[in-house]
Each structure stands twice: as structure tokens, then as C-alpha cells.
Amino acid sequence: MMELNHTCPYQASWFDGFQGISSGIDGVGLGLVSHHHKLGRLFDLWCLHIPLADRTPFTDLVKLVETTVRLESQRSPNRPIYLLGESLGGCLALAVAARNPHIDLVLILGNPATSFGRSHVQLLTSLLDALPATHFPALPNILSLTAGDILRTLFDNAVKGLPLLNAAREPLGDFDTFASSFPVLADILPKETFLWKLKMLESPSAYADSRLYAIKAQTLILCSGKDQLLPSQQEGERLRQLLPNCELRKFHDSGHFLFLEGSLDLIMVIKGTSYYRRGKYHDFDSDFIPPTRDEVNKIIESYSFFNFITSSVMLSTLEDGKIVKGLAGIPTEGPVLLVGNHMLVALDKIPLSTQPYIERDIIVRGLAHPFMFSKFRRQKSGRMLKVSFFDWLRVMGIVPVTATNLFKLFSSKSHVVLFPGGVREAFHRKGEEYKLFWPERSEFVRMAARFGAKIIPFGAVGEDDLFQMLFDCDDLVKIPYLRSEIENLTNEAVQLRAGVGGEVENQQVYLPGILPKVPGRFYYYFGKPIETEGRKQERKDKDKSQELYFEVKAEVERCIAYLKEKRERDPYRSILTRSLYQATHGPTSDIPTFEI
Structure with missing residues (x-):
């Protein structure tokens, strides 16, 4: 008998969502297994289980899930209901969403099978029909041991003398890659069940595809680049265009059974796309789930090469004024506001987001430009960096830079980092390295004083040790085509400082022409905390707040000057001397720097 299994591994008050897990083509919820533990920390889990011998029509499956969804919606009308479906389960989730546009649903779909009509799966069913039943159980073992020419020979032997299957060789193309996903299913499904499920995909695909117009649900499509069963990346792009509230994430090296792959962390995907919410809308403060050590390690690993070539040095100042290596001078109790300068294209954010967590278990919430968030993008022209590029920063807790968000972060006693120079500093011109472009009027002092936040000015240097800028915005706009591209990029980004006056208002977004150097090193210096x-x-007094504002700005400039002078005495400033040091002391050794 088919059933919806309800699992509740953590009886805790922070169960703030219902997670309906619809099965994939296997029907037994196999894709949920590796994600069950982490999903259970955030969601109340349900799983649709279809017994192997079950032959329930797709429309009845839709009604079964729909009944459960409606009951949960009545029980908790103010909470979103998540439907997670892979392949066939993606069609099921879309069908339920189309029939219930009034319910607040969030769909997370892995390689949805709505593209079945444009796939080669129908050719696979012909191949399996032709194989003797005795061949089917052995096929998983054969496929798991073969690759390349060996598998191709087996395939050629299988289709020899069968005109229909022989003709299918060309459309299937690289069959050894195509068949790599097949053993997963063949190991758990009898031939008759597998064939039935493949053939019945036509109905769910057509059913869901014909009702896409009715879907209002927030939708996240996860698609694989090496899906040999379905054209999932093309389908993902198509669904993104058709669904009104949809985002897409691509996994170029993954196959059809995306949820079974160890490289996929569903919780990181959900957090990185800002799809986790407890209410009707996502709140960047209350819906933030702090990253785990494992998640931070994955982020650090993804930037391991960058961290290797920059080998950041971080200095901080203790209460007695002593400068120390490391971040001991940063208070662990918030609210704390870190205020500093931006390096070119905001390269400083990578170490600044992860190092405080590693050293002091401090999560630094960055106030970031709105173009890093989907809902603030003006258009989908493709000129700006894709929003997915900033997923890791959203996992670390960045929020759009607004006074409201700063208020919320201070209210929750967070550590916050602010770059008053914003876009103008991040996209500066030649000769403007480490020059501050701050607004003339105070923007953060009175808010910090309201909450008694500690203000820590800091400076960061090192971009000029990575590359030399050859062409800046002033050079590029002289070329008509590039001038047009810069205008389009700038128009696509939200203009935050319009009307404030001064050079900070000049917020042109562009990609500078650079010449790489033998890498030097990044340096960060956090000054003494300023009590508010x-x-x-x-x-209350604007003049007094302005005085403190200029004091902070002067301290940032002092920190920058200190680092520029001190780094000249660092014997390990060059990557060559650092590499030699690690070769003799071990790859994980802490590389020294200048004498403090």
C-alpha cells in the first residue's frame, strides 16, 4: 500500500516548516537518505513512499500528496510548505502546485522530468524490452565494471541484429556515460517495475507541462550538466523563463540522480539561495541559519587556491592598545560594527568572511550591494555576475545594505561589516588603490550609538601585490562598445548613493583590464574598538556624530598606512618565499610575517 511516511527526528520548537518530499523515479525516496539528517534540523519531514509493486496512476499520486498538503496548510496557514522532488517527483510537485496556487508552496526540483518528451529515455525502454529477463539482474554489475570501449562493445552486442535498437545507437551517442546512472535504479527495481516507471513518465511530464501557467509557487530548479537520461539543463532554462518566481542552479559535473551525489549539500543550496523562510517572505535576519563548521570548511576549500596565493595576515588591537597577530582584539560579544575600505572588486570579502569564524567562532554579517540578491536585480540580461556566484556569501549571512537591515542586525547583537565606500571603492580607477570614497555625512554612527555597538575601524591592503591595473573605467569608456557595456552593467545594478553628492555617487560598474603579478600577500589590520x-x-547631536564619523575614517586611513609601511619588512610577502617556508616546515604551517 502506498503511503506518506512522516518522520520527526528532532522534537524542537524551531521546526518552522513542513517538508513534503516527493519521490524520484525510484519511488522509494532513495534520494532523501543522504540529506535526511540535515534536513531534519530545519524541517518537519514527510516522504512519499511508493512500493515497488504499486501501479497507482500519476493523477492519484497527485491527489494523495495534495490531500496532505492541504491538511498541513489548514493546520499551519502562516508557514510555507516545501515540496522537494527529483525527476518524476519534480513533475508531482509541479502538478500539486498548479492545482493549489492559493497555498504558500516552495518547490525545490532536481532534474524534473517535464522534459521527458524531448529525451532519449523512450529509446531506453525499447532496449530494455528487447533484453531477456535473465540479462536484467546482471546488467548493474556489468555496467559498474565497464567503461569506454568495453561498455560500447557490450552495447553493440546487445543491439546486434535488432534494427530498431541498432538505429538508436546514434541518437544515444555516448552510451557509456548514458548508462552510468542506470545501475542505481537497476539495483533496487525489478525489470518490470523499472520499465513501467519509465513508460509512465510520459503522463506526468505532459500533465505537469500543460499546467505550468497556473503555478505561482516559489521554485528552485537544480539541474545537472551530465544528465544522460533527460536534457535537464535546457529544461531548467525553459522552466526559469516560464515560471514567474523561479531560480536556477546548475551542477555541471553531476548526473541524473543529483540528490544521491555526495557533492550536493541541499541545506547549503537552500540557504545560499535564500530559499529558507519561516513566514510568507524571507527575512535576512530572522531566517538566517548560522553556517556549520562543515559548511564553512566547504567554502574555504572552494577558495583554497585564492587563500594559498594571498595567505592573509590579520592583526588586531587589544583594549590596552597592543597590536597582536590574529583576531584576539575583536570582541566576541556583539553588537560590533567593522568599518573599513574595499579592495578592487571586493576581493577582501573572502578572508574577511571566513577567518573570524575559524579563529574566534565569530560570524561576520556583511552589508552587501543589492545586486548580490535575486529579488533586487533589475533584469536578467546576463551581463552582471550570476547571482549564484554569491551563494556562499549568503550562507555566511550577507544582507542587502539598508538602514532597516543594520537595525535588525544590531538588535540581534551581530557582528557586522560595512564598507562605506561601496561600489566606488570596489571599482576604483588607476592610482586610487586604498583611497577612501566615503560620503560626507555620517551614515552609521548614530545607529551604532543607539545600540551601544563597538565600532572597529580596519584597513586592508594587498590588491596591488596581485595585479597591476592597465585599463580602468576612464580608459574603457573611450571605446564605444565597452562604453555601452559599462552603461548597461551600471544600469542593471541598483544605484544606492544617487543624490548624495561627491565622488561616492559615481558608481560605474566595470571589469578592469589587469596584468597579474607574482602574488604578494593580503594584510588586514583591525584598530582599537571605539565604544559608543x-x-x-x-x-542625538549631528555635529557630534559627524566628529565620530571622521574619527573612524581617519583611523581606517591610519590602519591602511600602517600596513603599507609594515609589509615592506615582511620577508614572506612573496609567494615564492612563502612556498619555500611551507616546503621546509609543512604545508599547514603558520607562515610568519613582519615584526609587530
């Missing part, structure tokens, strides 16, 4: 607790004058 009890400073009521700074909160």
Missing part, C-alpha cells in the same frame, strides 16, 4: 555605549550626544 553611553555616548548619547553622538546619537
Whole structure:
């Protein structure tokens, strides 16, 4: 008998969502296994289980899931319901969403089978029909041991003398890659069941595809680049265009059974896309789930080469004014506001987002430009960096830079990093390295004083040790085509400082022409914390708050000057001397720097 299994591994008050897990083509929820533990920390889990011998029509499956969804919606009308489906399960989730546009649903779909009509799966069913039943159980073992020419020979032997299957050789193309996903199913499904499921895909695909117009649900499509069963990346692009509230993430090296692959972390995907929410809308503060150590390690690993060539040095200042290597000078209790300068194209964010967590277990919430968030993008022209590029920063907790978000972060006693120079500093011109482009009026002092936040000015240097800028915005706009591209990029980004006056208002977005250098090193210096607790004058008196604002700015400039001078005495400033040091002391050794 088919059933919806309800699992509740963690009885905790922070169960803030219902997770309906619809099965994939296997029907037994196999794709959920590796994600069950982590999903269970955030969601109340349900899993649709279809017994192997079950032959329930697709429309009845839709009604079964729909009944459960409606009951949960009535029980908790203010909470979203998540439907997670892979392949066939993706069609099922889409069908339920189309029939229930009034329910707040979030769909997370892995390689949905809505593209069945444009796939080669129908050719596979012909091949399996022709194989004797005795061949089917042995096929998984054969496929798992063969590759390349050996598998091709087996395939050629299988279709020899069968005109229909022989003709299918060309459309199937690289069959050894195509068949790599097949053993997963063949190991758990009898031939008759597998054939039935393949053949019945036509109905779910057509059913869901014909009702896409009715879907209002927030949808996230996860598609594989090496899916040999379905054209999933093309289908993902198609669905993104057709569904009104849809985002797409591509996994270029993954196959059809995406949820079974160890490289996929569903929770990181959900958090990185800002798809986790407890209410009707995502709140960047209350819906933030702090990253785990494992998630931070994955982010660090993805930037291992960058971290290797920059080998960041971080200095901080203790309460008595002593400068120390490391981040001991940054208070662990918030609210804390880190205020500093931007390096070119914001390269400083990578170490700044991860190092405080590694050293002090401090999560630094960055106030970031809105173009890093989907809902603030003006258009989908493809000129700006894809939003997926910033997923890791959203896992670490960045929020759009607004006064409201700063208020919320201070209210929750967070550590916040702010770059007052914003886009103008991140896209500066030649000769403007480490020059501050801050607004003339104070933007953060009175808010910090209201919450008694500690302000820590900091400086960061090192971009000029990575590359030399050959062409800046002033050079590029002289070329008509590039001038047009820069205008389009700038128009696509939300203009935050319009009307404030001064050079900071000039926020052209462009890609500079650079010449790489033998890599040097990044340096960060956090000054002595400035207390705002009890400073009521700074909160109420604009002149006093302006004085403190200029004090912070002067301290940032002092930190930059200190680092520029001190790095000249660093014997390990060059990657060559650092590599030699690690070769003799071990690859994980802590590389020294200048004498403090």
C-alpha cells in the first residue's frame, strides 16, 4: 500500500516548516537518505513512499500528496510548505502546485522530468524490452565494471541484429556515460517495475507541462550538466523563463540522480539561495541559519587556491592598545560594527568572511550591494555576475545594505561589516588603490550609538601585490562598445548613493583590464574598538556624530598606512618565499610575517 511516511527526528520548537518530499523515479525516496539528517534540523519531514509493486496512476499520486498538503496548510496557514522532488517527483510537485496556487508552496526540483518528451529515455525502454529477463539482474554489475570501449562493445552486442535498437545507437551517442546512472535504479527495481516507471513518465511530464501557467509557487530548479537520461539543463532554462518566481542552479559535473551525489549539500543550496523562510517572505535576519563548521570548511576549500596565493595576515588591537597577530582584539560579544575600505572588486570579502569564524567562532554579517540578491536585480540580461556566484556569501549571512537591515542586525547583537565606500571603492580607477570614497555625512554612527555597538575601524591592503591595473573605467569608456557595456552593467545594478553628492555617487560598474603579478600577500589590520555605549550626544547631536564619523575614517586611513609601511619588512610577502617556508616546515604551517 502506498503511503506518506512522516518522520520527526528532532522534537524542537524551531521546526518552522513542513517538508513534503516527493519521490524520484525510484519511488522509494532513495534520494532523501543522504540529506535526511540535515534536513531534519530545519524541517518537519514527510516522504512519499511508493512500493515497488504499486501501479497507482500519476493523477492519484497527485491527489494523495495534495490531500496532505492541504491538511498541513489548514493546520499551519502562516508557514510555507516545501515540496522537494527529483525527476518524476519534480513533475508531482509541479502538478500539486498548479492545482493549489492559493497555498504558500516552495518547490525545490532536481532534474524534473517535464522534459521527458524531448529525451532519449523512450529509446531506453525499447532496449530494455528487447533484453531477456535473465540479462536484467546482471546488467548493474556489468555496467559498474565497464567503461569506454568495453561498455560500447557490450552495447553493440546487445543491439546486434535488432534494427530498431541498432538505429538508436546514434541518437544515444555516448552510451557509456548514458548508462552510468542506470545501475542505481537497476539495483533496487525489478525489470518490470523499472520499465513501467519509465513508460509512465510520459503522463506526468505532459500533465505537469500543460499546467505550468497556473503555478505561482516559489521554485528552485537544480539541474545537472551530465544528465544522460533527460536534457535537464535546457529544461531548467525553459522552466526559469516560464515560471514567474523561479531560480536556477546548475551542477555541471553531476548526473541524473543529483540528490544521491555526495557533492550536493541541499541545506547549503537552500540557504545560499535564500530559499529558507519561516513566514510568507524571507527575512535576512530572522531566517538566517548560522553556517556549520562543515559548511564553512566547504567554502574555504572552494577558495583554497585564492587563500594559498594571498595567505592573509590579520592583526588586531587589544583594549590596552597592543597590536597582536590574529583576531584576539575583536570582541566576541556583539553588537560590533567593522568599518573599513574595499579592495578592487571586493576581493577582501573572502578572508574577511571566513577567518573570524575559524579563529574566534565569530560570524561576520556583511552589508552587501543589492545586486548580490535575486529579488533586487533589475533584469536578467546576463551581463552582471550570476547571482549564484554569491551563494556562499549568503550562507555566511550577507544582507542587502539598508538602514532597516543594520537595525535588525544590531538588535540581534551581530557582528557586522560595512564598507562605506561601496561600489566606488570596489571599482576604483588607476592610482586610487586604498583611497577612501566615503560620503560626507555620517551614515552609521548614530545607529551604532543607539545600540551601544563597538565600532572597529580596519584597513586592508594587498590588491596591488596581485595585479597591476592597465585599463580602468576612464580608459574603457573611450571605446564605444565597452562604453555601452559599462552603461548597461551600471544600469542593471541598483544605484544606492544617487543624490548624495561627491565622488561616492559615481558608481560605474566595470571589469578592469589587469596584468597579474607574482602574488604578494593580503594584510588586514583591525584598530582599537571605539565604544559608543553611553555616548548619547553622538546619537542625538549631528555635529557630534559627524566628529565620530571622521574619527573612524581617519583611523581606517591610519590602519591602511600602517600596513603599507609594515609589509615592506615582511620577508614572506612573496609567494615564492612563502612556498619555500611551507616546503621546509609543512604545508599547514603558520607562515610568519613582519615584526609587530
